Amino acid sequence: MNMIVCIKQVLDPEAPLSSFKIDPATNTMVPVTSVPFVISPFDEQAVEAALKIKDAKGGKITVISLGVNLLRDVVKKPLSLGADELILLEDPAFIGGDSWSTAYALAAAIKKVGQFDLIFCGRQAADSDSGQVGACIAEILGIPQVSVAKKVEAIDGKVKVDKVTTDGYEVVEVPTPALITVSNELGEVRFATFKGTMASKKKEPIIWKPADIGAEPAKIGAAGRRIKTRKLFQPVRDSKCEIIGGETDEDKAANLAKKLVEVKLI
Amino acid sequence: MLWAPGLLGGLTGGVQGPIIMQHGTPEQKKEWLPKIAAGAQFALGYTEPNAGTDLASLQIRAAKDGNDYILNGQKMFSTGAHNARYHWLAARTNPEMPKHKGVSMIIADLTAPGVTVTKLTTIAGDRTNEVFYDNVRVPQTNRIGPEGEGWNITRSALAAERGDLGTFPWPKILVDELIQYAKETKRNGKPLSEDPQIRQTLAQLSMDVSVLRLFGRRLNYMIEKNQDISWSAPFSKIFESELSQRIANQGMNIMGLYGQLEQGSKYAKLKGHIELAYLTMVVRSFGGGSNLRLRSDIATRGMGLPREPQLAMPVKK
Amino acid sequence: MDFDYNDEQKMLKQGAREFFEKECPKSLVKQMMEDEKGNPPELWKKMSQLGWLGLIYPEKYGGGDGNMIDLIALEEEMGRACLPGPFLSTVLLSGLFILHNGSEEQKKEILPKIAGGQLILTLALTEQSDSYEASAVSVEAKAEKDDYIIDGTKLFVPDAQIADYIICIARTKKGDKPEDGLTAFLVDRKTPGITITLLKTLAGDKLCEVVFNKVKVSKKNIIGKLDQAWGPLQQTLQQVKIAQCAEMVGGAQRALELAADHAKKRIQFDRPIGSFPVIHHLIANAMMDVDACKFLTYEAAWKFSEGMPCAKEIAMAKAWTGEAYQRTAAMGHQVLGGIGYTLDGEMHLYFRRAKSGELTLGDGKFHREALAKELGM
Ligand SMILES: Cc1cc2nc3c(=O)[nH]c(=O)nc-3n(C[C@H](O)[C@H](O)[C@H](O)COP(=O)(O)OP(=O)(O)OC[C@H]3O[C@@H](n4cnc5c(N)ncnc54)[C@H](O)[C@@H]3O)c2cc1C
Ligand SMILES: Cc1cc2nc3c(=O)[nH]c(=O)nc-3n(C[C@H](O)[C@H](O)[C@H](O)COP(=O)(O)OP(=O)(O)OC[C@H]3O[C@@H](n4cnc5c(N)ncnc54)[C@H](O)[C@@H]3O)c2cc1C
Numbered sequence: 001m002n003m004i005v006c007i008k009q010v011l012d013p014e015a016p017l018s019s020f021k022i023d024p025a026t027n028t029m030v031p032v033t034s035v036p037f038v039i040s041p042f043d044e045q046a047v048e049a050a051l052k053i054k055d056a057k058g059g060k061i062t063v064i065s066l067g068v069n070l071l072r073d074v075v076k077k078p079l080s081l082g083a084d085e086l087i088l089l090e091d092p093a094f095i096g097g098d099s100w101s102t103a104y105a106l107a108a109a110i111k112k113v114g115q116f117d118l119i120f121c122g123r124q125a126a127d128s129d130s131g132q133v134g135a136c137i138a139e140i141l142g143i144p145q146v147s148v149a150k151k152v153e154a155i156d157g158k159v160k161v162d163k164v165t166t167d168g169y170e171v172v173e174v175p176t177p178a179l180i181t182v183s184n185e186l187g188e189v190r191f192a193t194f195k196g197t198m199a200s201k202k203k204e205p206i207i208w209k210p211a212d213i214g215a216e217p218a219k220i221g222a223a224g225r226r227i228k229t230r231k232l233f234q235p236v237r238d239s240k241c242e243i244i245g246g247e248t249d250e251d252k253a254a255n256l257a258k259k260l261v262e263v264k265l266i
Numbered sequence: 267m268l269w270a271p272g273l274l275g276g277l278t279g280g281v282q283g284p285i286i287m288q289h290g291t292p293e294q295k296k297e298w299l300p301k302i303a304a305g306a307q308f309a310l311g312y313t314e315p316n317a318g319t320d321l322a323s324l325q326i327r328a329a330k331d332g333n334d335y336i337l338n339g340q341k342m343f344s345t346g347a348h349n350a351r352y353h354w355l356a357a358r359t360n361p362e363m364p365k366h367k368g369v370s371m372i373i374a375d376l377t378a379p380g381v382t383v384t385k386l387t388t389i390a391g392d393r394t395n396e397v398f399y400d401n402v403r404v405p406q407t408n409r410i411g412p413e414g415e416g417w418n419i420t421r422s423a424l425a426a427e428r429g430d431l432g433t434f435p436w437p438k439i440l441v442d443e444l445i446q447y448a449k450e451t452k453r454n455g456k457p458l459s460e461d462p463q464i465r466q467t468l469a470q471l472s473m474d475v476s477v478l479r480l481f482g483r484r485l486n487y488m489i490e491k492n493q494d495i496s497w498s499a500p501f502s503k504i505f506e507s508e509l510s511q512r513i514a515n516q517g518m519n520i521m522g523l524y525g526q527l528e529q530g531s532k533y534a535k536l537k538g539h540i541e542l543a544y545l546t547m548v549v550r551s552f553g554g555g556s557n558l559r560l561r562s563d564i565a566t567r568g569m570g571l572p573r574e575p576q577l578a579m580p581v582k583k
Numbered sequence: 584m585d586f587d588y589n590d591e592q593k594m595l596k597q598g599a600r601e602f603f604e605k606e607c608p609k610s611l612v613k614q615m616m617e618d619e620k621g622n623p624p625e626l627w628k629k630m631s632q633l634g635w636l637g638l639i640y641p642e643k644y645g646g647g648d649g650n651m652i653d654l655i656a657l658e659e660e661m662g663r664a665c666l667p668g669p670f671l672s673t674v675l676l677s678g679l680f681i682l683h684n685g686s687e688e689q690k691k692e693i694l695p696k697i698a699g700g701q702l703i704l705t706l707a708l709t710e711q712s713d714s715y716e717a718s719a720v721s722v723e724a725k726a727e728k729d730d731y732i733i734d735g736t737k738l739f740v741p742d743a744q745i746a747d748y749i750i751c752i753a754r755t756k757k758g759d760k761p762e763d764g765l766t767a768f769l770v771d772r773k774t775p776g777i778t779i780t781l782l783k784t785l786a787g788d789k790l791c792e793v794v795f796n797k798v799k800v801s802k803k804n805i806i807g808k809l810d811q812a813w814g815p816l817q818q819t820l821q822q823v824k825i826a827q828c829a830e831m832v833g834g835a836q837r838a839l840e841l842a843a844d845h846a847k848k849r850i851q852f853d854r855p856i857g858s859f860p861v862i863h864h865l866i867a868n869a870m871m872d873v874d875a876c877k878f879l880t881y882e883a884a885w886k887f888s889e890g891m892p893c894a895k896e897i898a899m900a901k902a903w904t905g906e907a908y909q910r911t912a913a914m915g916h917q918v919l920g921g922i923g924y925t926l927d928g929e930m931h932l933y934f935r936r937a938k939s940g941e942l943t944l945g946d947g948k949f950h951r952e953a954l955a956k957e958l959g960m
Contacts, residue, residue, distance in 0.1 A: 033494065034570060073593035080594055191602045194634035194647040197595045445958055459960040462952075469951035472958060473879075473899045480878035481871075487586045501871050561867035562860050569843040569866050571857040 001059030001154055003050045004113060005083070005120045006106055006133070007043040009067050009074050011035045013126040020234070027232045037074050042122025046182040047078045048189040049152045050120050057154050060084045062116075064109050066094050066102060072205070079200035080192035086205040087113070093210050094221045099128075101224030103136030108213040110141065117176040118159065123148050123183045134181035144178045150185035282308050282354055285371075289411035289419055298373070309347035309376070311355040311397065312420065314340060319556040321356070322365045322417060326399060328357040328372055333406055335359070337374060337399040347376055347383050347395040356416050359409075369416035373408045374399070390545040434506050437478055440513045440543060441471045443536050444520060451535075458520060467516050474509045481505055497568030500560040507550035507557060514543035584885040586878065592656040599657050602633070603664035609929050615667035616787025620745050622668035628700050636674050637698025640682060645695030651822070651888040655829035655880065662833030665932045667788070669703050669742035675826055676741075677704035677750050680767065680819040684807035689769070693748075705746040707737035707793050708816070715820075715945050717813050718761035722795060724753035724768060729802050731755070733768060733795040743791035744781050746772050751795065756810050767812040769804040770795075786935035821897050824944050825887055828880040828904040831940045835873045835908040838933040842866065842915040845923075856918070865914050872907040879903050895957045902950035905941030912937045 011020075012035050021030040039047075050061045063078045066089040079086055087109060094105055110116060119138075124131035131147075138145035150169060151162035159178055163170045164185050192200075210220055217223060244259060246252035260266045283302045286294055298306075317324035326339030337357060347353060353374040360368035376383065380402035386394045411419050445468050448459040458464050481502045488495050517540040518525035529538025551557050565571045588596060606626055615621050630636055639654050640646025647653075661670065678697045681689055681704075696702040712719040722735030733753050743749060749770045756764030770777070776798035782790045807815050843866055846857030856862055879900040886893035912934040916923050923930045941947065 073590040073597070076590060077594060077598075080591075080598075191633055192594065192598045193632070194595065194638050194649060194653075197591050197598065198647070198649070198653075200594070201591050445960065449960060459955075465955035465960055466948065466951050468960065469898075469902075469954040469958065473903055473951070473954065476882075476896075476899055477875040477879065477903070480882065481874070483584075484586045484874070484878060491587075498874075501874065504867075505871060558860075558864075562863040564867040564870060565843075565857075565863035568870055569839075571843060571846055571863060571866060572855050574858050574860055574863075575854060 001053055001057050001117050002115045003053065003059055003061045003118045003120065004110055004116050005043070005046050005050050005061060005063045005078065006122075006137070007047065007063055007065045007075065007078065008040045008122070008125045008127075009037050009065060009070055010040045010125060010127040012038045013041065017234070022232050022234055024233065027229045029232070037071050039074060039077055040122055040126040042124060042126065042182060042184060044077075044122075044189045045184055045186045046120035046122050046180075047081060047083065049149065049180065049182045049186055050118070051082050051190065053118070053152065053154050054082065059117075062087060062113055064089065064106060064113075066090075066105055066109075068092055068095050076200050076203070076205065077192070079203045080197040081190060082196065084203075086203065088205045088207050089213070090207050091209045092221075093217065093223075096222030096225070097220060098225045098227040099130045099132030100136050100226050101220050101222075103133045103140060104224060105210070105213065105215055105220045106133065107137045107140040108215045109208060110137065112208070112213050118152075118154070119143075119177070119179040120152075121179065121181045123181045131181075134179055138179040141177075141179070144174045145181070146172055146174055146178065147181045148183040148185075149180045150183055150187075152180055152182070281310075282373075285419060285422075286410060289371075289415075293407070294410065306352060307346065307350035308352045308354045308373075309344045309350040309395075309397075311341040311344050311347075311353045311374070313343045315342055319552070319559050321420070322369065324356055324358060324369065326355070326357045327361070328355075328359045328370065328404070330359070330406070331403075334403045335372060335406060335409070337372075337380075337402040337404060339399050341397040341399075343386065343394050344383075344397045345392075345394040347397050348385070348393065350376060352376060353381075353397065356420050359413050359416075363414065366417045367414050369420070370413050371410045371416040371419050372404055373410065374402065374404050378402050378404070388545075389548065390542065392546075434510075436543070437506060437509050437513055438475045440510075440517065440539060441468070441475050443539060444468060444513070444517050445472070447536060448520060453522070464520055467520065471509075471513055471516065474505075474512070478502065478506055478509060497564050500555065500564055503555060504557045504560055504564075507547065507554075510543065510547035510550060514540055514547050518544060584882055586881065588652070588656050592653055595653060596656045596660055599635075599660035600663065602629075603660055603666065607664045607666055609665065609932065612665045612667055612932060613787075613926075619781060619789075621742070621787070621789040622703070622745055627668055630670075631698065631700030634698075636670075636700055637694070639674070640678065640694050640698055644682070644690055645698040651825060651884045652881075654826055655832075655884045658826045658829035659833035659836070662830035662835075662936075663837040665834065665936060669705065669745065669789075671823065671827065671830075672705040672741040672746070673697055673703050675823045676706040676819065677748070679822055680706060680750060680816065681769075681806060683819060684767070684812075684815045686806075689806060693769075702748065703742065703746045704748045704750065705740055705742045706750045706752070707740040707743065708752045709739045710736065711738050713738075715949065716761070717765060720752055720754055720761075720765055722751065722753045724751075724755050724766060724800070726755070726802075727799075730799050731766075731768065731802065731805075733770065733798045733800060735795055737793040737795070739782075740791045740793045742789050743772070743779050743793050744789055748772060749777075749793060750806060751793075751800075752812055752816060758810070762813040764810045765812045765816075766809050767806040767816065768800045769806055770798060770800050774798050774800070784939065786932075786939040788936075788939060820944060821894070822887065824897055824901045825880065825884050827940065827944060828876070828883070828900045831904045831908045831937070832873070832876045832880050834933050834936055834940070835869075835876055835904070835911045838908075838912045838915045838930060838937075839866070839869045839873050841930055841933075842869070842911075842918040845919050849920075862918060865918060869911045869914050872911055876900075876904040876907050895954060898950040898954040898957060901945060902947040902954065905937075906947045908933075908937040909941055 015035040019032055019035045023030050054061055061083040062085045063083045064087045065075050068090060070088055070090055089105055089109055121134035135145055146161045146163055148164040149161045150164050153160045158173050158175055160173050161180060163172055164183050244252055244256045246255045286298050312321055314324050328335040328337050353376050355372045355374050356369055357372050358368050359370040380400045382398040384396045386396060388394060448464055449457060451458050485495060485499060485502060521540060524535045525540050527534040528541050566573050634647045635657060637646035638649040642648045674697060681693055710719055710721055722737060724731040724733045733751055749772055751768045751770050752765055753768060754764055755766040758764040776796040778794040780792040784790050846862050847855055849856050883893050883896035883900040886896055915930045916934060919930055
């Protein structure tokens, strides 16, 4: 089984909201230095989905990441967990794009990799939250796509996917090659062993520039943008705290449920 | 370095060359760099009677007049101004602008008519100066960098100087001297170095010297890696200045009555270094950026603590 | 020397942080302070599976072939997490002593089991005289045919209550110097004559009294050379101190962060208390203090891993780090005010561990004295 996983380096989404600022003049985020970079959490789950298949059936995992200033101690993490190869589309020309131009570049890189049965993406990136890149890649490559997976199993030439729905999950099957976007319901991701971490030292990332993947300059990064950001702003949220009382814990829970129904939260 | 006195080395810090390289016009580079290379001496003219730690409050006025500025006002603690030819001045070119914005860097000639240099003597016996400007003419071509950019230029110069203080050699020299002294000097028939208290003190001081060395090396490392040093540069400055004072003070205790003998006097030990350091090192706690203020900078920049709120109504000077 | 970890060490450190945040929450830490065993078995097993228990051992003994810098990267995170359990006593004190001094057979037998999480060991050195000097060792081992009979009481022995084996440092000969005539015995805790009493401690870590009442140990269980344990033991202790300093660095760093976070959020006098210059000063002093701990520790670790002499550096790191950690956590309590004084908080965990770390393996005074010797005084 040849697998490809697309991962994105993002600012830690767990960082307090107050660390992020927006420049209203340019509609962009003000660069911050105090927040560390991480792999977008859904993408970590995508890596885990691939690793589970590799555990069960063997195979090769190639990880691709697009961006600039990709920190090696961040993007090499999948290698420490058992991925085989890391390809970085690292060039200023790749950035400033939208979902489509990002997918265009990733798809071009995937074509260059050539052999693949499964492509994994996170269901959405933790920073932009668009959730489009996976679908766009599948479209460009002309392969089926299953979104929000919580379980992925490979069964001779097909893949069985448990796909999250609002009140449960659906089980679907797709032929390979296919693209799967993975959700947090997949469950816990593994931690790197010491040996795995140290072994990743020997796996140097491969760096591809636009010309290496035959990308048309007008279609990648900022030049390839089809979406225009009209306004970027931080919503102001008011919060109130209310303590829900009750004689016993059961009462308290029941009162809480009542309250939540009342304010139409459930 | 801002000061010349005894232990603290020669005149001025050589900040001018790099700043002119970075901010000067081609003509200015042609004019000043050869002079600096030939050893032209500059005194630093930042501090004024009402502008110390709060340097941006400086008032010396540089008013435009044709192609010149006319300088009026006073500088304080201009070390070396009685020997130097030039004064590296932070002066107010626009009093209407907010205080950080109306300042420019100007090179003045200390031998020009209208300049008066008077002596101030420090507790360590060194000379520094007050400099008075009474309608002194300076060509506008002597302004380094754009008008109103003086504050930013000064700040980067001061930051460089603060980091530089980390390589200050005296703490190590003095501690090594004290250790040697303790080994060689007997009190009540026993070497001082066998006194448990003195062993503890000297071990602690030599640890402190190591920390200072590591702070300095880390700073260089961060500069090499292009990291933000705005909060870590003062580590060296604060630590060094306070360590120097500790060394002098505890050195005195180790040396006992001999510690107070001045350089050159009969029975003086270690060339009177400790006595001299006791007085000289005082200036380093508030000069070159006050340690008290720098600590706030460290906490706000390095750890993200909020700044102290500004007074709604500034106090009249 | 680098002032930063390399990429792999950063990954190790970050991974450890995430692992401990999930697997070793402060609620578990507090529970373990009360628990008699003080070592959650699941956590120990998982750490073993990640290869952390054997990190510093060679591959042929089931280890990960890691170096001292790898180890301190991990130790920093253990300190941050306030990790309970016998890492120091088992993996470091005992394991390293065996690694450097044991016979091939002993190493093959024991080290893979430590790395695999199956064996807990501890080292019994200190006694009632409360000193890390050789002269303080009074527990005796007398030869009797193929055995030795150990008699006496060891005190402040870490994790003995759960240990499978105790490495007991005992006097086998009265030499000219107190350093001569000391031997290390690997003693099965189940041997008749051993009584272990758990002591209640400030940090809730497990220190024990271990009474050896005519305990019989085979000659084969001597680790290293007869009568010559002291020098090798000191070498192991030196290495362990570096790791212990790194653990304290991690704790001090976290205590500082907790204080700064609180200062940003807590409003009094209509503004965050973190905007008062007095609080700036507390935080700035602690930042310098903690950085000093880091760099002294990194330098010691780096010199050690390069095989350079580093007695001075270790003495400095241990003297400074123990005291600075304590100062930092005390500062943290000042900034947190009343809320930090409740058991629900976390600062007290650091405040407790700072002191116990400072006292363990020699305090500031002890190491300044060691440094004075190194300086030729
Ligand atoms: C020997 C000597 C040589 C010198 N050489 C030069 C020179 O060559 N060129 C030059 O320009 N200057 C020179 N100086 C001046 C030196 O830079 C100033 O003394 C220094 O900037 C402090 O200013 P000040 O003396 O006016 O003290 P002030 O600013 O009045 O400070 C007094 C005290 O208040 C504290 N303080 C002030 N503001 C704050 C704050 N916001 N937060 C906390 N604490 C605060 C300070 O830390 C200090 O402890 C020299 C000084 C001396 C003594
Ligand atoms: C065991 C215990 C028993 C207690 N018993 C009682 C009791 O019986 N009755 C009762 O009413 N209260 C009691 N208290 C509360 C106690 O009085 C408060 O803890 C104390 O007033 C400090 O307030 P705080 O804890 O809210 O800290 P904060 O006010 O939040 O202070 C936190 C830190 O900020 C500093 N800080 C705050 N403002 C400034 C400022 N303007 N300038 C400089 N630094 C500042 C403080 O010095 C402190 O270091 C008790 C507390 C404890 C822990």
